[in-house]
Amino acid sequence: MFERFSEGARSVVTGAVGHAERLDADTVTDEHMLLALLDREGTRASFAFASLGIRDRRTSVEHALADARRRGGLSKADAEALAGIGIDVGRIVSKVEETHGEGALRADATDGRPRRRRFARRGFTPGAKGTLEKSLRIAVGRGDRHIGDEHILLALTAGPGVVAEVLADHGATYGTLERTMFGGTPPSAPPATG
Structure with a gap:
């Protein structure tokens, strides 16, 4: 599949690896791909970010992602669903952090010792x-021969999750991105699967 990636899409993937390294994460996540997309200039995705005002609100996006990491990777929708059955995620996070320190629920949290890889x-x-697989399906559905950074961005919004939620909170849904980057309606929007 990687051979179908454009140079820009490959840069997003390598940029995501770089963000994972800088954040000392064990694995590369959707969050890292979003950060790599935000770094890019002169692409359809960067045009969409600028048009929707997201480039100017990068700090807000980064804070929203950090809040989700603090909640152990739970989206706000997940936290609200748990609240519906009487589980207060904010209270749990506060109690755990009182005992184990700030950020203890982060997936990449350590006990204070340096990580050994x-x-x-x-x-x-x-x-x-x-x-990445979804970006291929989006490209094929649009009739595009190569996967570009715009397809990766659309794939990040095509299903539930923290990154899709953060982007939607900042005005970037699958539909708004599709209209901004390509004009009009999508030829075949993928189903919202996780």
């Missing part, structure tokens, strides 16, 4: 792999 190469989470 056996391998320097970081793998992609199943969700991130799914996003």
